[in-house]
Amino acid sequence: LLGLKTADELRELQETLNELVEEYLVFYTKKEKYILLKNCPSLKIGQISINKKGFGFVILPNEEDIYVDASNLNNAIHGDIVLCEVTKNGLKKEGKVIRTLKRELKNVVGEVVYQDDEKYLKLDDDKLNITVKLDPDYAHNCVEGHKVLVELTKELKKKVYLGTVLKIIGHKNDPKVDILSIAYKYGIYEDFPEEVIEQLDTIPDEVSPDELKNRRDLTDKIIFTIDGDDTKDIDDAISLEMNGENYVLGVHIADVSNYVKENTPLGDEAFKRGTSSYLADTVIPMLPHKLSNGICSLNEGVIRLSMSCVMEFDNQGKLVNYDIFPSYIRSRKKMTYKKVNDIIERGIIAEDYKPFAETLIKMNELAHILRKMKERRGYIDFDLDEAKIIQDENGVAIDVVKRVREAGELLIEDFMIAANECVATHIYNMDLPFIYRIHENPKPEKVEDFLNMVNLLGYHLHTKITNITPYTMQRVLEELADKKEFPILSTLLLRSMRKAEYSKENLGHFGIASKAYTHFTSPIRRYPDLEVHRLLKKYLVENDMSMSTIDFLNTALVEIASHSSEREVAAQNAERDVDDMKMAEYMEKNVGKTYVGTISSVTSFGFFVELDNLIEGLVHISTLKKDYYNYVPELLSIIGKSTKKTYRLGDKVKVICTAASKETAMIDFEIVEDKDGNKKQKQSRFAKTGRHGMNISFWNAMKQELS
Numbered sequence: 001l002l003g004l005k006t007a008d009e010l011r012e013l014q015e016t017l018n019e020l021v022e023e024y025l026v027f028y029t030k031k032e033k034y035i036l037l038k039n040c041p042s043l044k045i046g047q048i049s050i051n052k053k054g055f056g057f058v059i060l061p062n063e064e065d066i067y068v069d070a071s072n073l074n075n076a077i078h079g080d081i082v083l084c085e086v087t088k089n090g091l092k093k094e095g096k097v098i099r100t101l102k103r104e105l106k107n108v109v110g111e112v113v114y115q116d117d118e119k120y121l122k123l124d125d126d127k128l129n130i131t132v133k134l135d136p137d138y139a140h141n142c143v144e145g146h147k148v149l150v151e152l153t154k155e156l157k158k159k160v161y162l163g164t165v166l167k168i169i170g171h172k173n174d175p176k177v178d179i180l181s182i183a184y185k186y187g188i189y190e191d192f193p194e195e196v197i198e199q200l201d202t203i204p205d206e207v208s209p210d211e212l213k214n215r216r217d218l219t220d221k222i223i224f225t226i227d228g229d230d231t232k233d234i235d236d237a238i239s240l241e242m243n244g245e246n247y248v249l250g251v252h253i254a255d256v257s258n259y260v261k262e263n264t265p266l267g268d269e270a271f272k273r274g275t276s277s278y279l280a281d282t283v284i285p286m287l288p289h290k291l292s293n294g295i296c297s298l299n300e301g302v303i304r305l306s307m308s309c310v311m312e313f314d315n316q317g318k319l320v321n322y323d324i325f326p327s328y329i330r331s332r333k334k335m336t337y338k339k340v341n342d343i344i345e346r347g348i349i350a351e352d353y354k355p356f357a358e359t360l361i362k363m364n365e366l367a368h369i370l371r372k373m374k375e376r377r378g379y380i381d382f383d384l385d386e387a388k389i390i391q392d393e394n395g396v397a398i399d400v401v402k403r404v405r406e407a408g409e410l411l412i413e414d415f416m417i418a419a420n421e422c423v424a425t426h427i428y429n430m431d432l433p434f435i436y437r438i439h440e441n442p443k444p445e446k447v448e449d450f451l452n453m454v455n456l457l458g459y460h461l462h463t464k465i466t467n468i469t470p471y472t473m474q475r476v477l478e479e480l481a482d483k484k485e486f487p488i489l490s491t492l493l494l495r496s497m498r499k500a501e502y503s504k505e506n507l508g509h510f511g512i513a514s515k516a517y518t519h520f521t522s523p524i525r526r527y528p529d530l531e532v533h534r535l536l537k538k539y540l541v542e543n544d545m546s547m548s549t550i551d552f553l554n555t556a557l558v559e560i561a562s563h564s565s566e567r568e569v570a571a572q573n574a575e576r577d578v579d580d581m582k583m584a585e586y587m588e589k590n591v592g593k594t595y596v597g598t599i600s601s602v603t604s605f606g607f608f609v610e611l612d613n614l615i616e617g618l619v620h621i622s623t624l625k626k627d628y629y630n631y632v633p634e635l636l637s638i639i640g641k642s643t644k645k646t647y648r649l650g651d652k653v654k655v656i657c658t659a660a661s662k663e664t665a666m667i668d669f670e671i672v673e674d675k676d677g678n679k680k681q682k683q684s685r686f687a688k689t690g691r692h693g694m695n696i697s698f699w700n701a702m703k704q705e706l707s
Helices: 006-020 177-185 195-198 265-273 289-295 338-347 351-377 407-430 445-456 469-478 484-497 527-541 547-588 696-706
Strands: 026-028 034-036 043-052 055-060 066-068 081-087 093-102 107-115 117-123 130-133 147-158 161-173 226-227 238-245 246-254 278-281 281-286 303-313 319-330 334-336 387-391 397-403 437-438 500-501 594-602 606-611 614-619 629-632 637-640 645-647 652-661 666-671
Touching: 006 026, 026 387, 043 066, 043 093, 055 500, 066 081, 107 130, 107 161, 107 177, 117 594, 130 147, 161 177, 177 281, 177 445, 177 547, 195 265, 195 696, 226 238, 226 338, 226 407, 226 445, 238 351, 246 319, 246 351, 246 387, 246 407, 265 527, 265 547, 303 351, 303 407, 303 527, 319 407, 319 527, 334 338, 338 407, 351 407, 351 469, 387 547, 397 547, 407 437, 437 637, 445 469, 445 484, 484 594, 500 547, 527 547, 547 652, 594 645, 614 652
Parallel strands: 066 093, 130 161, 226 334, 614 666
Antiparallel strands: 026 034, 043 055, 043 081, 055 066, 081 093, 107 117, 107 147, 117 130, 147 161, 238 246, 246 303, 278 281, 303 319, 387 397, 437 500, 594 606, 594 652, 606 614, 629 637, 637 645, 652 666
């Protein structure tokens, strides 16, 4: 039909078809037919996430996930890219896996166990429904109890694999092996390749005079850093001067790009890692310590290379002038948040901070101006609490507390946002290829689902959501701020929004209410920031804006942005898993203790209770005594059939910890009864209410989220 005749033409056609199949635009059937997928609405491609109970969901980017029963998985395993046929399109989409298109799974982590005198792997990820037998020729003398990283080399039979031990992480009872096992699960490795270690010999310990050429000398400026007490990788410093009534803010960022070049072992490894990972008190850095804690770190009293963004703001927070340029600085003081907060919030000035106290007060003044300016345009401050795990010298969790965020932390946040926005806007106006940090507008249906839930809690919002903007979301949060469920609701509103990510295209940042935003301020720990520094030098210093450069970057930056987003998600997932595991470890020693917490979510099998320190545990519905309890989703409640006692989202409850397992990262609570044997709960004013106006898509979304 195409009129192709020569062998070269036919080969080109076949190669093109193969590319379309690999890109999942075309499906090649077992009957050797090619089908355009967009013409087959019942066929969907996505990544399958399999629950430890056996069933799974095919995750689709821009539509509802598809439920897949265990009997319809067709040998797919957790993480596979699959072709799925939608078989039921009712309240919940259901389907079956037609074919596994791509198996992402290559390496797994687990504990060595013996079965019939042979070594097997007890997988850490209980979602993986496979068996792994260790190849005796490549077991590297591992013994029972060792945690190991294993490469799957061969499928022996259905869901049974032969594996090669790549690394013995350590014995399961050794300090920090628990954290490293989770890190390895997400492809986060603490050891650097040999070629990277060799390249470190070429990296200097001090800045040489030659490196200062063509840079602006800022060593006479009062510049200092503010970080946590234990921070060793310092990549941002700040300065402030006054120009009449205007504030001249300097944000000076470590010039990592001077040492980490493209197409070198260091550069390639930084790209591969994508980010530093902060797992409890364990840091797995993107760059070796010689760089992250040494020549790149803006340490006190030493000359360091930097990229500076100097911005002049009026007293309303409007940016009236700016300059972005290579520089070198000498930090006058390594400050800590604790002592800066003492000055700003409590008027307590340590002796060695006295020369800087006036500047810090002025900085706090500017930070408030910048924050008010952002709020006027719609900046959304969710102000979500974070947990901090306290461990002993053996790496055992001994406490869990909320992280403290005071004026010093907010000041640095405001200044970094200002610099990131300034840099992004400058390059965007030049219309050159760049890496942006984007946060797309939320989907209207997600916001509608959230507002329906607020209505079900009995709250009527005055904010009219005719057009979803950052300002309207800010107003919604303000209206909910005095409600007892606010911590839960702010978290759920955040979840209703899309995830921020990196992109070559500037789509704006919804949460910050910014038309152009990037990550420029943390090149020691984030690869996109390092790439932004390279681009700034290329455009502003080398003046290289040739078509060949632009064409190359238009292609390369797509991959850099995509890979950086993937590695960020991996690091976030590892951090979440470590926190869950460590919280369970801490609660293992507190079984039998009572606590007061808040019901943070309600499900068909019970409800989760969050304690003040953010530890969360499950009260299973089977543990609710003296009545038969029903899950009533349209009331966000579990209600007793006879007594009408109600456990509702946002309620305060008294619980006892009945079980905790570090291995499964699970915590179980039960409701504490009062002296009369009755649970201290009110009868719901909705208990006898029928199902009115229930938003089906909302409840379906909630169930999907909980699954």
